[in-house]
Amino acid sequence: xxxxxxxxxxxxxxxxxxxxxxxxxxxxxxxxxxxxxxxxxxxxxxxxxxxxxxxxxxxxxxxxxxxxx
Amino acid sequence: xxxxxxxxxxxxxxxxxxxxxxxxxxxxxxxxxxxxxxxxxxxxxxxxxxxxxxxxxxxxxxxxxxxxxxxxxxxxxxxxxxxxxxxxxxxxxxxxxxxxxxxxxxxxxxxxxxxxxxxxxxxxxxxxxxxxxxxxxxxxxxxxxxxxxxxxxxxxxxxxxxxxxxxxxxxxxxxxxxxxxxxxxxxxxxxxxxxxxxxxxxxxxxxxxxxxxxxxxxxxxxxxxxxxxxxxxxxxxxxxxxxxxxxxxxxxxxxxxxxxxxxxxxxxxxxxxxxxxxxxxxxxxxxxxxxxxxxxxxxxxxxxxxxxxxxxxx
Numbered sequence: 001x002x003x004x005x006x007x008x009x010x011x012x013x014x015x016x017x018x019x020x021x022x023x024x025x026x027x028x029x030x031x032x033x034x035x036x037x038x039x040x041x042x043x044x045x046x047x048x049x050x051x052x053x054x055x056x057x058x059x060x061x062x063x064x065x066x067x068x069x
Numbered sequence: 070x071x072x073x074x075x076x077x078x079x080x081x082x083x084x085x086x087x088x089x090x091x092x093x094x095x096x097x098x099x100x101x102x103x104x105x106x107x108x109x110x111x112x113x114x115x116x117x118x119x120x121x122x123x124x125x126x127x128x129x130x131x132x133x134x135x136x137x138x139x140x141x142x143x144x145x146x147x148x149x150x151x152x153x154x155x156x157x158x159x160x161x162x163x164x165x166x167x168x169x170x171x172x173x174x175x176x177x178x179x180x181x182x183x184x185x186x187x188x189x190x191x192x193x194x195x196x197x198x199x200x201x202x203x204x205x206x207x208x209x210x211x212x213x214x215x216x217x218x219x220x221x222x223x224x225x226x227x228x229x230x231x232x233x234x235x236x237x238x239x240x241x242x243x244x245x246x247x248x249x250x251x252x253x254x255x256x257x258x259x260x261x262x263x264x265x266x267x268x269x270x271x272x273x274x275x276x277x278x279x280x281x282x283x284x285x286x287x288x289x290x291x292x293x294x295x296x297x298x299x300x301x302x303x304x305x306x307x308x309x310x311x312x313x314x315x316x317x318x319x320x321x322x323x324x325x326x327x328x329x330x331x332x333x334x335x336x337x338x339x340x341x342x343x344x345x346x347x348x349x350x351x352x353x354x355x356x357x358x359x360x361x362x363x364x365x366x367x368x369x370x371x372x373x374x375x376x377x378x379x380x381x382x383x
Contacts, residue, residue: 023336023337024337025333028337029334031294031341035289035295035297039348060231060232060347060351061232061343
């Protein structure tokens with residue numbers, strides 16, 4: 001999956017702080033490589049197709065990035 | 070006998086005079102570029118999609134022939150070049166200048182639509198809509214109004230982020246404003262049908278999903294994510310049991326560590342189930358809308374790829 005779970009955790013904690021970021025990281029670890037792969041679109045990174053599951057796809061329902069502009 | 074000291078100055082003087090008078094020995098063919106040639110050259114480059122060259126040549130045309138009747142069109146074309154070069158902010162400013170000049174209604178109308186498109190490509194959907202809304206109140210041209218309503222419908226659909234269903238309702242309202250004579254051209258019926266189906270599509274309740282997740286995996290199961298549900302159930306019940314056994318056997322340190330990890334996974338299970346409900350609802354609607362709308366600029370593809378199963382390459 002892209003980004004990798006460790007990178008996802010880093011981005012989530014950077015964006016939302018340690019508490020929410022850690023919760024999102026644990027959520028990602030439970031989901032990694034299962035239904036999310038089938039439901040997500042694919043991106044090609046260095047010739048390898050990967051399921052695309054960034055932080056933005058998992059916080060869109062409560063986090064508005066426009067407020068941060 | 071010829072004196073070289075007297076001949077040399079004469080030769081030099083003759084050469085200088087010849088150059089100054091452009092004696093045929095040193096004469097060259099001259100090319101005078103007029104306004105038509107300059108404009109045609111700029112347009113040719115635009116037609117061949119050489120936007121960099123076309124931009125420069127149209128600017129050259131405007132500079133050297135400021136009184137030519139085609140200057141407003143040339144200015145508009147520089148905006149087109151900037152748009153295609155992805156310099157959207159500059160393009161928006163150029164189109165704004167053409168709108169304010171307002172000499173040619175056709176150009177003005179095109180500039181309004183292009184300015185809105187430039188703002189959209191910049192990711193500023195608010196301004197993209199505002200430009201169109203303002204102009205719809207100023208123009209009396211029915212066909213232009215219909216174009217604006219259709220574009221606004223697309224922008225509202227593009228603004229839909231999953232929880233703001235008002236955008237879909239606003240898209241619907243704009244579609245209904247399109248006059249009957251252009252209804253077929255803008256596929257009003259099909260798009261209305263897609264919007265109605267999207268708004269009426271069955272939804273998963275995120276609150277219910279979160280409450281069900283008190284039993285690990287139940288929220289995912291409700292959202293039809295059966296693999297995630299199984300993993301969440303096994304992982305969480307396993308860790309809860311491990312923490313219980315650790316404390317029961319007096320191993321507080323291990324019990325504490327396991328409990329801490331389990332707290333993370335349990336919270337993640339609840340958060341994931343709520344997110345899964347939202348994603349289910351959003352995905353369902355986008356799949357329905359994707360059949361009748363192409364509101365996504367390339368700039369949106371990264372955002373929407375997962376919704377409509379596209380493959381993107383970075």
